[in-house]
Amino acid sequence: MKSSKFFVTAVLAIAIGAPIAGLVGDMSMSQPLTSTGVRLPFLHGFPTPQMPNQAELASLERANEWLNSPPVTASALRGKVVLIDFWTYTCINWLRTLPYVRAWAQKYRQGLVVIGVHTPEFPIERDVVNVRRAVRQLGIEYPFVLDNDYAIWRAFDNNSWPALYLVDARGHVRQHHFGEGEYEASEIAIQRLLKEAGAAGIGAGVVSVDGSGTEAPADWGNLRSPENYIGYDRTERFASPGGGERDRRRVYTSPARLALNQWALAGEWTMGRQTTVLNGPNGRIVYRFHARDLHLVMGPSRPGMSVKFRVLLDGKAPGAAHGTDVDEQGDGTMTEQRLYQLIRQPKPIVDRQFEIEFLGPGVEAFAFTFG
Helix, strand or coil: CCCCCCCCCCCCCCCCCCCCCCCCCCCCCCCCECCCCCECCCCEECCCCCCCCHHHHHHHHHCCEEECCCCCCHHHHCCCEEEEEEECCCCHHHHHHHHHHHHHHHHCCCCEEEEEEECCCCHHHHCHHHHHHHHHHHCCCCCEEECCCCHHHHHCCCCEECEEEEECCCCCEEEEEECCCCHHHHHHHHHHHHHHCCCCCCCCCCCCCCCCHHHCCCCHHHCCCCCEECCCCCCCCECCCCCCCECCEEEECCCCCCCCCCEEEEEEEEECCCCEEECCCCEEEEEEECCCEEEEEEEECCCCCCEEEEEEECCECCHHHECCCCCCCCEEEECCCEEEEEEECCCCCCCEEEEEEECCCCEEEEEEEEC
């Protein structure tokens, strides 16, 4: 997962039923208290109080690698309006903003340059093969850079996924936005800077998008479960008897009952700092949650492996509540290191007990996210 240099243990990756922190000047971090007493910040990461200046745009020249484009220099961007999008491919918050960024890149292509900055949170996101596959699957056509060394992240003093920085034609950062939401305000800011730069044909309308799968907006009104990590560095509410043992193989058991937002392991696992690895077949993860969607960032521990798994909801096949990566019987196969959507349930949304059983070893599990 992310280095403690850039993050704080208490960070959660979702918001509940309220607008995300807005554009310039709106840097408040008020945190709504849910009905379960869980206080949820709006952002995946924390916003910085500083506004980067035009020198930060030059940090793009320190990128590890450019994809979808030859390298672009800061001088080549002078005279253009630039949208910098910090992202990482397993982040559900960023995935839900992607339809808007994709639509803006297309609608304003005559005057706006969209540049993605892929800064990894998990070790699997440092692998260019994984990133390239995600780009193909997600239909990203605008240029982006790999920022595995966090050079651009540090230059912008950024601490959130997703984060948008809007740069005017003179190379000055004029607007920024952290987290999900406020899409209309962001697009109006794009239009304003394009008009300042002399772009023609910029209308007043805003895009209308219809995200599907993992790109669909969260069901904020029914979201009562915060993101949780599987490695010991930042996990919370772990309920297997005896607790977790760091970096040691151990056989875990799951208690008969879990409270809301508790989770447990069953089978032989090794709990590492950033990820937990299954050492033998038939290992399970159990989670009590309250949300429409449940996702798990996971993957095979070695490239080319595949592991079959089975999902249960309250002890039964999920049926109509299955996610895009499982069928109605709850069966799925893990072949890639990415975010898997395992549950998308119809209303009414209530507390449910999720269980995933892996039929073979060699599984790495990183984090649960909800929507």
